Amino acid sequence: MDFLGARIQLNPRPPARRTALLEVGILGHCPGRVRIERLLALEPTLADIHAAGYGDRLRQLYACVADLALAEDREAALDALDLAVSHLPIPLHSTAEFDDIFPQARTTPTAYSSQLAGNHAWLPQAVDDFFANGGEKLWLVRVPEAEGADGFLPEGNVSLLEVNQLRGVACLLVLNQLALVAMPDLERLQIPAQLPDIQRKRLANPKPTFLPLGSLLDDGHRERRYSSEIVADVPVQPLMDVVRRLLALISRYRPDxxxxxxxxxxxxxxxxxxxxDVDALNLLGQARVNKGAHLLRQLQLIFPYLRLNQRLFSPAGVIAGAIAANSAELGPWRSVAPRALVSQAQPFPPVDMQTTLRLREQPGIGVIHYKAGRLKLDDERLLVPALHRDDYLLPVENSPNVPANYSARLNGLCSAEVVRFLGYLMRELRELGEHLVFNLDPDDPRPQLVLEGFFRDLYRAGALRGASYRDAFRIQRASRQENVIAFDIEIAPAYPIDKLIITFVNRDGEWSAGLGGTGRG
Known part of the structure; x- marks a missing residue:
């Protein structure tokens, strides 16, 4: 930023960075040019990108910058540079960094336009909301708008080993500490172009009065629109197609x-x-009892949208920032439902209490509401319980070929914070295993001692319940096979699961953690 005729230059920088307990990834549209020199000036940012495995992409960026200096067709070189920045995870620690790298993203119109969502990208607002609500580290992925929904959710076989070929949400799956993903501009593309706003009330004609010449007689509201103001009706991607493609990727590679x-x-x-959308609600209700319904536990649906100054935008940035801040302060096992959300926007469309209760119970959606001057999430709900797939589908008696029934008595376990806690455990145990990779002696007591220390810390932090740590968890050796060190870990989360069993295994030098099943007391 230049001031006083460029005699003063201000480089926005956040305070000294610290390790974020919960890292978030947001994908979206950033129309306009990229200020590449500002990105390449952020040395800690480049170090994080390189550590994530995108060193070749950084070298490609430097090559594009060199080509730009020698290019005869500057516009074509700038287009190539913009493409080189797309599908590249960029770690941000402040809104100022975003505006420094993408200065035109807020003002440049998008190709897709709708009556409700307008013609501006939702990603900048999501970045603002994330950091305003206390988020510390955000991995941003710029998706070219011309790619549509395919730019967010690639189909086909994806290999995480070929990092340079990853697109959309797959770019984020190689980030070991990533815990949460949001896609605000994919949500923007799901809003029909011709979907009308809330109808305005018709008022009685005012009594004729004398007014000075030049007085404004209306407020700009017109029943009829010019043809140039009517946006084209573009078909949207069905919700269940989005859910299917999203869960196919993350459930296979990152169940955490x-x-x-x-x-x-x-x-x-x-x-x-x-x-x-009534049709979407019906399809979600059917998906809860279909084969593979347990995969839905990685999806947290929220409603409604937010609106400020007649501009609609996604609430995902607000919720993601609140979850990140709440996890850092109280732990990932705590819900953000009691937390006041930082935003001046209002929920749109308004949702009454009856609808809130219905969405919460079935199919299981968290509703944002405005009460007493504060914006809050009613509850962190899931479509299915946060349990193993065999624990909530009950087989039909004497009918082995009939699909299992969904057990409604487990609706109290449809809590998103439980899945967040399980994901946190998987990441921490995986990182712990990487430090223990050379301790392969089956008689070495150190792995078990380290595990006990880790779960004692969780017990002291309030994540586990019990009169003492002996009641909160139990660690037992599970295997005596050659080159295999395995532990069965039983824990009692503070709320709401009674007991959870995790298997921690080292097979041929590679540690892994998995959810093997649950016990209910």
């Missing part, structure tokens, strides 16, 4: 990651207003 997604809108004739 959660995804935030806002429920799509449709028009309700009875309410004369946009509302939660």
């Amino acid at each position: 990651i959660q995804c935030l997604l806002t429920l799509p809108l449709s028009y309700s004739a009875s309410l004369a207003s946009p509302a939660a």
Whole structure:
């Protein structure tokens, strides 16, 4: 930023960085040019990108900068530079860093336009909301708008070993400490272009009065629009297609990651207003009892959207920032439902209490509401319980070929903070195993001692319950096979699961942790 005729230059920098307990990734559109020299000036940022395995992509960026200096067609060289920055995870620690690298993202119109969402990207607002609510580290992935939904959710076989070929959300799956993913501009593309706003009330004609010449007689509201003001009706990606493609990626490669997604809108004739899409709700209800329903536990649906100054945007940035801050302060096992969300926006469309309760119970959606001057999330809900897949689908008696029934008595376990805690355990145990990779002697007591120390710390932090740490967890040797060191870890989370069994295994030098099953007291 230049001041006083460029005699004073201000480089925005956040305070000294610290390790974030919960890292978040957000994908979206950044229209306009990239200020590449500002990105290449952030040495800690470049170090994080290189450590994530994107060293070749950085070298490609430097090559594009060199080509730009010698290019005869500067616009074509700038387009190549913009493409080189796309599908590259960039760690940010402040909104100032985002504005420094993408100065035109807030003002440049997008190709897709709708009556409700407008023609501006939602990613800048999500970045603002994330840091305003206490988020510390954000991995940003710029997706070219021309790629549509495919730019966010690549289909086909994905190999995490070929880092340079990764696209969309797959770019983030190689980040070991990533815990949460949001895609605000994919949600923007899901809003139908012609979906109308809440109808305005018709007022009685005012009595004729004398007014001075030049007085404004209306407020700009017109029943009819010019043809140039009507946006083209573009088909949107069905919600279940988005869910299928998203879960196919993350459940296979990163079962420790959660995804935030806002429920799509449709028009309700009875309410004369946009509302939660009824068809989407019905399909979600069916998905809860279908084969593979347990994969839905990695998806946290929220509703409604937020609106400020007649501009609609996704609540994913607000929720993600609150989750990151709450995890750092109280632990990833704590819900953000009691936490006041930092935003001046209002929920849109408004949701009454009856609808809130219905969405919370079935299919299981967290609703944002505004009460007493504060914005809050009603509850962190999941579509299915945060349990092993065999623990909540009950087989039909005397009918082995009939699909299992969903057990409604487990609705109290549909808590997103439990899945977040399980993901945290998987990442911590995986990192712990990497430090113990050379301790392969089956008789070496150090791995078990380290595990006991780790779970004692969790017990003291309030993540586990019991009169003493002996009641909170139990660690037992599970295997005596050659080149295999395995531990069965039983823990009693503070809320709401009664007992959880985790298997911690080293096979041929590689440590891994998995959720093997649960016990209910």
